Amino acid sequence: MVSTTLPKSLFAVGIISALLIVPGCTQPVGDGNTISGSDLNKIEEDNKAKENYLVIDVRSPEEYNAGHVKHAINIPLDKLESRLSEIDSYKQKNIVTVCNTGKKSDKAQELLQKKGFEHVQNAAGVKDFAYTTMTKAKSVLGPQFAQLVKQGNATIIDFRDEKDYQQGHMKGALHATPDTVLTMLDQIPKDKPVLTYCYSGNRSFAGAHKLAEQGYDVTNAIDGTKEYAHYELVK
Template sequence: MKIKKIFASVVILVLVITIVGCSTSSNSSTNSSSSGTIKEMSGEELAKIQNDKDKKEKYLVIDVRSEEEYKAGHLQHAINIAVGDVKSNIDKIKFWKEKPVILYCNSGKKSKEAADILIAEGFKDVTNAKGVKEYTDYKLVKYNNILGEDFQKVITEEKGLFLDARKSSDYQKSHVKDAKNVDPDNLGDIEKILPEDKNQAIYTYCYSGNRSGVVAQKLVDLGYTNVNNALDGTKEFDYKF
């Protein structure tokens, strides 16, 4: 009789453990599903996105390395938010919560950490891409990319030199106060309108960040050290000129 009672108790205990285990497993699966998962991306794939003028518009690419590393060379259409500053800059990128966000660093470690933060903050489509030390064929640039809200603040402050890389007809309709209109396909004489001080802040903008990016790179090649390109162009952000 005692043996039967002991056996029955063991069976009940096993059932309880099994039920609790299943319940815990089920909760973990739900949490993982609700918070999202981090995708992986090869360097080749990210490079293709960066080189496609239309496709790159669908992604926000964030370099989570330090400001110094970013300035030394970064992906053409990437903004910089160091991994330690990601959480405090969520509002800055909240527009992208439901859209694809790609993160990268040197080796994938810091970008994975940043990806975890974004997932925890409710971002739905987060990808960790190969770092610049893992994939060496990335096209790197040395000008700074800024988002629309940051560029609007600069416009309001009226500080720095502004270069409008849109077509002349659009420039004539409206432009940033005192901005100079430049043609990215004809920059031979651009030095005539540039300041002597190579450290002065210069801001370039166009329709979507592509034409202005060409101008920004030209300025870097000429030795200017504080070049800022508006990644969000006039077709993507409602600027108040």
């Protein structure tokens, strides 16, 4: 009879391979300490790949608001240490730091590594590489997005499917798709901030980017309703 039991060595290889494809555990692209602008560009353009990375722009809010890499959140270098609790869940996940020239982001990388963040890479600066993923649509993590919603002074737009919107959405939220949002500008005041969300942050980012190009102050949740369980939804 032929044995169907795998040798222990092959079993171990299989377990390791399975772990490497779990979201957030993906082996980082690059040499371990740095990542090229080209590689970061590819990651941010890939809706699945970007789920495995948190990109932190450590420039000032003014520089960030003027244009930044797609999906990057903003934590200025001088605020980073005091705001580490916001990203504590990323200690074993892939983090990329970015700034203008790589100098501030290098200091941010060093700080994060000292604080126990295991997979931190420094990216080519936005002045050193022509990122094609630059945007003025801001991004925040789920808890920060929920706090912005609670402030009650923004226009909220839900980019999920209509049926899910009808089953429950953030209070007062409009419904749109990336294709229809620009037909709804009469419902979206320019003198108020705009908050966008969907399932995973991808569809809503597409809408947020279009609104930002029209001059809106728009912030997108990179943690969608499938990723952050504490959003308050009503019918």
